[in-house]
Amino acid sequence: MDCEEIRRALGALADGEEARLGRPEVESHLSTCPDCSRAARAIEAERAYFGSLPRPAAPADLPARIRQRLMAPGARLVASLPFLRVVVAAASLLLAVTGGALLLTAGPAPAPPPALTAGRAVDRLMDAIVREGVPRIEVEVNR
Amino acid sequence: MFPRRPGEESLDEKDLIARSRTGDADAFASLMDRYRDRIYRLVWGLLRNTEDAEDVTQEVFIKAFYRLGSFEGGSAFYTWLYRVAVNTAADWRKRWRRRRALSLEDSPTGPEGVEDHAPRPERLAHGRELGVRLAEALDRMPEKFRRILVLRDYEGLTYEEIGQVLHLPKGTVESRLFRARERLREVLEPLL
Numbered sequence: 001m002d003c004e005e006i007r008r009a010l011g012a013l014a015d016g017e018e019a020r021l022g023r024p025e026v027e028s029h030l031s032t033c034p035d036c037s038r039a040a041r042a043i044e045a046e047r048a049y050f051g052s053l054p055r056p057a058a059p060a061d062l063p064a065r066i067r068q069r070l071m072a073p074g075a076r077l078v079a080s081l082p083f084l085r086v087v088v089a090a091a092s093l094l095l096a097v098t099g100g101a102l103l104l105t106a107g108p109a110p111a112p113p114p115a116l117t118a119g120r121a122v123d124r125l126m127d128a129i130v131r132e133g134v135p136r137i138e139v140e141v142n143r
Numbered sequence: 144m145f146p147r148r149p150g151e152e153s154l155d156e157k158d159l160i161a162r163s164r165t166g167d168a169d170a171f172a173s174l175m176d177r178y179r180d181r182i183y184r185l186v187w188g189l190l191r192n193t194e195d196a197e198d199v200t201q202e203v204f205i206k207a208f209y210r211l212g213s214f215e216g217g218s219a220f221y222t223w224l225y226r227v228a229v230n231t232a233a234d235w236r237k238r239w240r241r242r243r244a245l246s247l248e249d250s251p252t253g254p255e256g257v258e259d260h261a262p263r264p265e266r267l268a269h270g271r272e273l274g275v276r277l278a279e280a281l282d283r284m285p286e287k288f289r290r291i292l293v294l295r296d297y298e299g300l301t302y303e304e305i306g307q308v309l310h311l312p313k314g315t316v317e318s319r320l321f322r323a324r325e326r327l328r329e330v331l332e333p334l335l
Contacts, residue, residue, distance in 0.1 A: 041335045042328040049277045050296035058183035
């Protein structure tokens, strides 16, 4: 019997899922195959390791900290991003249409695809603001 | 493991989601209360570092708040939230790896590294060695293998549930778990 097939079944059986081979077939193979027996012990060790890890609860003040960040002034900018996304998407569409029209009139030209789409750029901006807050812009006024 | 199937959120939860979408922070706080421990535990399992888990859990909920508009109910809310958590933790690790690569220190157990949660010294030395090897192997493993092992063996999700979170067919979940465990087997073999 194919050892790979046995090891696939070993994992599925250990996980309580349906396997292509039944438990008796797998056990019978294990009694004669040291490699697959080691594979079975490796799965046991891995599961025991995850079982031994702590299952911590969230710190009690975590929701308050999140709420505080949601109420921060920068968060209002993030909240406006869905609107910004629509604006950027509309602008992209306009550019694509006008660009396409230009291409049709000017003939084919090598144009590499943009690495960063407008939607993705907004996503990245939002992630950066969520992560680091809105960058502070300081303006010096000379009188 | 998952409390509900797609579209089967309670009326109360649907209402909380709808109100959160309009920017109602109180409604979102109630959603947070329901899921904070599970999301924190999942993130901790993926990062195995308390400080990072706290920061990433905050990011998860803040992202979720602003992205609720993209939650269309095609999957259960909990599945969607899990997906946000898994992706945010992966981004965090990517940034952490980049920072580590740039820094002079190259220790996987450095100040921002994975905490040592191997079995305590009072346990058998052999078991401890296995735990240490496993922790190191998991830390070096490609993200797609590590996350699937955590979802399966730490979170206890079924293959179907993992498929919902990662947007993968059940067969791919099974096959990816097999490959992840084969990698671990290679590392553990000398000790078994």
